[in-house]
Amino acid sequence: MMHKRLSGLLLLCGTLLFAEPVTAPVVPHKVQENNQSIVQKQALLKEEQRKASRINDLVREKQALDKELLENNIWSKIYSNYHTYVELKKQKEHLDEQISILDNKYKRTEEEEKAFEILKSKRSIINGKLQLLKEYESDPFKKFLQPPEITDVPTVGNPLAIISAISYIKKLKTDETEYESRYESIKNVMEKLKERELILKKILQYDTNNTKYKKELLDTQDKIKTFTPVVEIFKTTQNVYTKKIDELTLNLRADIKREMEKATSIGMVILFFILFTLLIKYLVRRYMSDNDRFYTINKALNLTFVTLMLLTLLFAYIENVNYIVTILGFASAGIAIAMKDWFMSIMGWFVIIIGGAIHVGDRVKFVREGVEYVGDVVDISLLRMTIQEDITLTTYMHNRRAGRIIFVPNNFIFTDMVANYSHAGLKTVWDGIDFMITFDSNVSKASSIAKEITKKYAKGYTEITRKQLNKLRSQYSMKNTNVEPRIYTFIEPYGIKISAWYHTNAYATLTLRSTISMEIIERLQAEDDIFLAFPTQSIYIDKDVRKPLPPEEIQNDGDTLA
Structure with a gap:
């Protein structure tokens, strides 16, 4: 419509400008009126051109905004689906009313019957669409307003948990950044919608009768009305979520700092035990010439160090030690039955170490189910002794095997015969x-x-x-x-x-x-009067010669009768 007006004005101005001069006599007053009219028309034309140019600029701005709102904008897509759901619901309600009217009629004409079937078919299609868009029935933005769930907050109770806590803090920060980007995106959409509303109002100021832009303005205002409470809720939720993450982060960092200080203290204690143990081993090696005794002392020092380290860690990282002791007390009977051999081997180890009956390096003989094993003890662990079998009289006379590594459970010292050939430093035997x-x-x-x-x-x-x-x-x-x-x-x-x-x-x-x-x-x-004896056997042979047979026992053919 505006373009038609502009075309008419341009045509009129062109006619006035290029018309041939009239040969009538010139009247000064009329000429002045015509000049004023031409000036007014030219001014009006310029004003219309300026409005058209301004409208075109505003339209381009609106198109740019529309493009930004459509591209990669999840909020606009959600609103579009929500708006579609609302429109479909209105259509369904209208169809329900028409169907109800026709259904209540006592007798329907043939045309009404066809219309009734068409309406029911349309309602069925709309019901299918509504079923697909059911998630937009109420609070369509809830899924995106809901912040990431904070679950499984780690407890920093040992050094290994520090790594988990640091990873969890990074996860929280990532979730917070993602949620904040969602909030910024809806704020940006809200700002662009308000800007679009303002542009449409300006366009309508120049073109008041344009129904297209009026409809777009109403649609934009409806979107702003829909998004306003969403932005307010999002802002409140985002503030609460940020504060909660900050609180969790501060607590975790405090726990990490405390645990690192605790681990450092425990590490210093363990380092002290290690240095102290190494110092004692050095002094023992330097001032003790007996290698066997050094081996025993070395094993005892290793066991003592491991025990102290375990006790240190136990009391450092288990808050309720009495609870552990109670459980072990109830479980001790079952453990003793299920692990009887292990328990007896540990008891045998205590007997061997404390009693001193067998040491590493001793030559011993074990008899088990009638089989003898002779060798040197090369190791005594918590559960067994390790023996290296040597060539001895036993291997020569009985086993005919040697060089084997024999593992003897420590509990055998309670049930089997054990002989020590080199007890207490006595390294000779008869x-x-x-x-x-x-x-x-x-x-x-x-x-x-x-x-x-x-x-x-x-x-x-x-x-x-x-x-x-x-x-x-x-x-x-x-x-x-x-x-x-x-x-x-x-x-x-x-x-x-x-x-x-x-x-x-x-x-x-x-x-x-x-x-x-x-x-x-x-x-x-070399002696003439000494003779080695060995088992002998004498064989005696009958010296009587066998007598010849009598003639009657001899056959003619020379065969001997039986």
Whole structure:
């Protein structure tokens, strides 16, 4: 309409400007009136052009705002769906009224019957659409107004929980930033809607009869009316949510700081225990020459350190220790039954460590179900002893195996026989060699040879044993401390048995036994009146010659009758 007016005015002005001059006589008053009219029309034309230009500028501004409101704007989409739901609901109500009117009619015409079916079909379609948009029935912005839920706030009760707390603080900050961006987006939408309302009002000032912009203005005002309480609620919720996050963040940071100070204190205590333990180990290694005792002390120090560290952590991080003790008290019976062997092995470990019957480095023999195991103890742990099997007389005569690592549970010391070859530093044992000579041999000479050779090779071990036994008299009631080699003679069915006994190294008995045995044999074989005896058997053969058969027992063919 405005463009038509502008075209008419331009056509009129052009006609006036380019019309041919009239040849009538000039009247000064009329010429003046015509000039004034032309000036007014030109002024009116300029005003219309200015309005049109202003309207075009405002329209471009509105279009730019509309584009911003439509692009990536979830709030406008939610409002659009909500508005669609409201319109569909109004249509449904109108259809319900029409259907109700037709349904209440006693008798409907054919046209009314068709209209009735069409109305019901339309209502069915609208019901389907309303079902799809049901979430917009009431409070369509609730899902976006609801802040992220704050759950599972970590409790900083140990150093490992510090990492969880820091991660949780970062999560809270991320959620707060995301929620704040939502609030800023709806504020921005609200500002743009108000700006759009203002532009539409200005356009209508220049073009008051434009129904299109009037409708857009009403729609914009309706949106502003809808979004105003949403923004107010969002602002309040956002303030509360921000304060809650700030409170949680401050509390978590305070807990982290407290826990770090606590962990630092505990770390200093543990570091002190470590340095103190290392210092004691250094002094023990430097001033103790016995490696076996150093090993035992080292194990005891390690166990003490672990125990102190566990107790420190227990009392530092478990607030109600009495509760733990009560639970363990009720559970002790079940634990003792279910873990009987482990419990007995731990008790056996205490007996071994406190009693001192077995130490690391001792040579021991265990007998289990008739099988003998001889070896050196290389480790004593809380549950078992580790033994390295060596070549000994036992392996030579019974097992025929050696070099195995044998694990002996500590509880075996309560039920099985245990022999220690090197207890209390006594690293020698008695070993014996037996040999047989005949009854007509020189027994005294053979005994003297055996005694001479055993004294020769066992002299050093004999002196060591004597010194060790003198030390043990203060600890044990020892009656027989004779350590010199002993020779015994016994009458056996096949001859005289001579048994030579001597002290030898507990860790190398076979070596000395082999050496002594070879030299005894060589010396005995060199004597003319000494003969080695061994089991013999005499066989007697009947010397009578078999007599010839009588002639009657001989057949003609030479066969012998049976």
